[in-house]
Amino acid sequence: MHTSPLAQPGTGDAGGMNVYVLEAAKRLARRGVAVDIFTRRTSAADAPVVEVEPGVIVRHIAAGPYEGLDKEDLPGQLCAFAAGMMRVAAHAPEGHYDLVHSHYWLSGQVGWLAADRWDVPLVHTMHTMARVKNLHRAEGDAEEPRGREIGEAQVVEAADRLVANTPDEARELIDLYGADADRVDVVTPGVDLDVFRPGDRHVARRSVGVPEDAVLLLFVGRIQPLKAPDVLLRAAGNLVRRNPSLRSRLVVGILGGASGSAVRSPMALERLAEDEGIADLVRFVPPTDRETLATWMRAADVVAVPSHNESFGLVAVEAQACGAVVVATHVGGLPTAVGDAGVLVDGHDPHVWADAIEGVIDDPVRAAELSRRAVEHAAHFSWEATAERLAAVYDAALAAPLRASINDSDVLTGIPTAVIP
Structure with a gap:
C-alpha cells in the first residue's frame, strides 16, 4: 500500500x-x-x-x-x-x-x-x-x-x-x-543473477568514471538513519587520517535518495563529509537503474551495508553476486545474506568499521578470496x-x-x- x-x-x-x-x-x-x-x-x-x-x-x-x-x-x-x-x-x-x-x-x-x-x-x-x-x-x-x-x-x-x-x-x-x-x-x-553478475572491474570503473587505481568504497540504499550511510563516511574519514597517502586514491560512492527523517535534513551527509575532511572524495549518485547499479558494484573494492537493522539485506546479496566484497553490520538478516563470504561487524563504531575495511583493501589476496566466495554464496539466492x-x-x-x-x-x-x- x-x-x-x-x-x-x-x-x-x-x-x-x-x-x-x-x-x-x-x-x-x-x-x-x-x-x-x-x-x-x-x-x-x-x-x-x-x-x-x-x-x-x-x-x-x-x-x-x-x-x-x-x-x-x-x-x-x-x-x-x-x-x-x-x-x-x-x-x-x-x-x-x-x-x-x-x-x-x-x-x-x-x-x-x-x-x-x-x-x-x-x-x-x-x-x-x-x-x-x-x-x-x-x-x-x-x-x-x-x-x-x-x-x-x-x-x-x-x-x-x-x-x-x-x-x-x-x-x-x-x-x-x-x-x-x-x-x-x-x-x-x-537476486536477479542475469543482471547482478561478475565482470571486469576495469571496464566497470571506466563506465562509472572512477580511476582504475582508486580505492572505491560504496554505499547503496535509501539515505536515512536506519541505513547508516554516516558510518561509512566516518570510517572513510578515519582511514584517511590513519593513512594520508590514501587521500589521492580514495573514492566514496553514496548511491541513493533521501528517505524517512533524512528528507527533513537533506544536506546532513554533505555536512558530515565536510566535517570529516573528505568532501572532495565523496560522490553522491541519485538512484539508478539496476544495470548501472550492478556496474557500480563490480567497480567497488568494498560495498558497505552498515544498517542498524535489516530483515534481509537484499543489496548485500546483489553486491556479492557482482563479486564485490561486502562489509556489513552483524544484525538482523545480514548474517544470512552475507554468510561467511563477507565481513560482519559488531556495532557502528567508525574505528571498528575502518579496521574491517582496511583489512580488505590492504590485503589483495584476502579480497580476491572473499570476492570468489561472494559469487558462490550469492548463486544460492535466485528469484x-x-x-x-x-x-x-x-x-x-x-x-x-x-x-x-x-x-x-x-x-x-x-x-x-x-x-x-
Missing part, C-alpha cells in the same frame, strides 16, 4: 521490498500463478492498470491525495484503499482470487479484510517490524508508534501463513509477536527459488482450514476505524 513495486528503489519508501514484490510476482507468473498487485496511486500519470508481463498486473488504487502523504499518514487511508480493491474484485468473476499475500503491516491490515471478504487464505510478509526497529533504533530515528505495533500483532494473529525472510526474522515473529511457529515459513529473497518456495507456502495455506473470520467478535475488537467505521 505505501510504495509501488514500479517505483525506483533507493529513494522515498522504495527499497528491497519493492524489488521483492515485483521479482517474485514475475517468477510466480512464469510458474502459472497469475498475480494482481494492488498499490496506492501516487501520481496522475499512473495508469489504472499496468501489465508488467503476462500474468503480472499492477493496479493503482486511488486512496488519498497523490502527493504529500507520508507513510505515517497512510493508516487513515486504509478504508479508501480497501474500498478500491473491493471495487476491482466486484467486476471479476466469483472466486477470481484464490489467495491474498500482503507485504508490510499497512497492506496486512487491508489484506486481512480482503481475504475475509473473499473467503481465501491470507499470507503475510512483514519485511520490517516495529518492535524490532525500536530495539535497534538509530540515533535521529523516531520510535515506531504504538499503533503500528498493535496493527502488526493483529495481522500476525489473522494470517493463515507468515513468511519470514530469514530464520532470525522467524524467531522475532515468534518471540516478539507470539506467532504460532507452525504457521511461520522461511523464504529467503532472491526462481523464492517463487518455488512461495508457491509451496500458498499450497499449504490453501490446503488448511481458514483461520478466524474478521466478523468474529474476538477479532473485531480493536479493528482500526479506517477499516471498520
